[in-house]
Amino acid sequence: MTSAPETPTTHELGQIKAVCLDFDDTLLDSGRAARHGLRELVGTDRAWPVWQRTTDQHYARYVTNEIDFDVMCVERTQAFFAAFGEQLDTAEAARRETLRMAAMQRAWALYDDAWPCLDWLRASGLRLAVITNAPSAYQRKKIAAVGLADVFDELIISAEIGVAKPDPHIFHTACDALGLRPEEVVHVGDKLDIDALGATRAGLHGIWLNRSKIQDPAANVPTITSLHELPELLVTDLPAVPTGPDNAKPWHRAAELVGH
Known part of the structure; x- marks a missing residue:
């Protein structure tokens, strides 16, 4: 197992100020x-x-x-x-x-890499949120059952806001709740299309947690195979969100495409 880098300051993390995570099959071994x-x-x-x-x-x-x-x-x-x-x-x-x-x-239980990663993220001064497609009461029960009820700054649950991933609106709701711009937020999840690409299209830094190590030609986003790899990616390798006259606000354009 690769050890996590030393806990950085938020300055060393650059523009990243928060990490959102999917829950099922990302943190919880559903x-x-x-x-x-x-x-x-x-x-x-x-x-x-x-x-x-x-x-x-x-x-x-x-x-x-x-x-x-x-x-x-x-x-x-x-x-x-x-x-x-x-x-x-x-x-x-x-x-x-x-x-x-x-x-x-x-049988609900977290993956072995969940707590070490969450501890590192919190110690780094990053804000944390969950973005999950699920019914409200059931998902909150599940999060509490594995000891994570007090870990996150925000819980963004599809049933509570009326839209689900990969709709850009759910990602923007998370950013608004955190008080941050999309380019300041990372989202990590096990679904390439729903999580990583959905977040990227919404203007966040989408990261694919590919635990199964499957090959997918559509995976043109940063990819990790374990949450143990996330700290090093955040510190050393995370690319910037594209900017420029044609894509300075890519999340706004993505939102317009779906009417949000």
């Missing part, structure tokens, strides 16, 4: 917890790929406000079991989802 919950429900890991595909399809409907979160959870469970030929009524799907959710919550 995938491991979700696998545990499904395994407790069906007794095997073999169905995990089907659960992942079903979750992606149904969660996308929640994020775009097509469906309520609780309804999404039940319908996802119905669709998952239907893929194996079992048709569940709403009551039985809700019962099984409650069992799965309880098992998953017992």
Whole structure:
């Protein structure tokens, strides 16, 4: 493991004054917890790929406000079991989802690199925020359950502001809450398109946390494979946000494109 550089002053960090982070699969090992919950429900890991595909399809409907979160959870469970030929009524799907959710919550845990990174960021004088696509009460419960309730200066949750990543408005909301300009803020997340590229298009410094070390030709943003690598990137290698007569305010143009 690469050791973090010595804690810098905010002057040494240049224009960077705050770091925003995605929560699930960035700080919280949500995938491991979700696998545990499904395994407790069906007794095997073999169905995990089907659960992942079903979750992606149904969660996308929640994020775009097509469906309520609780309804999404039940319908996802119905669709998952239907893929194996079992048709569940709403009551039985809700019962099984409650069992799965309880098992998953017992397995909630941060990645090993989360606390060291957060401690370094805070000691460096940086402000911290979470930007997450999630229902409000559920996400706040999750953040508190792993001991992070008092760590962040701001929690920006999609359900509370009505838009989700990668909409520039959610990133600008974070910057406004922190009292900073987009070019003074970094955002780190595990989703290349939703987090890193979304933040970059909004005028922030988007960083992709590529824990799986997958190759993606669209990854034209700073990339790390562990939060252990973030301090050194912030101190030594982070490029400046583009400026100039045509892109001095890139976040304003991105916002105009989506009507914000």
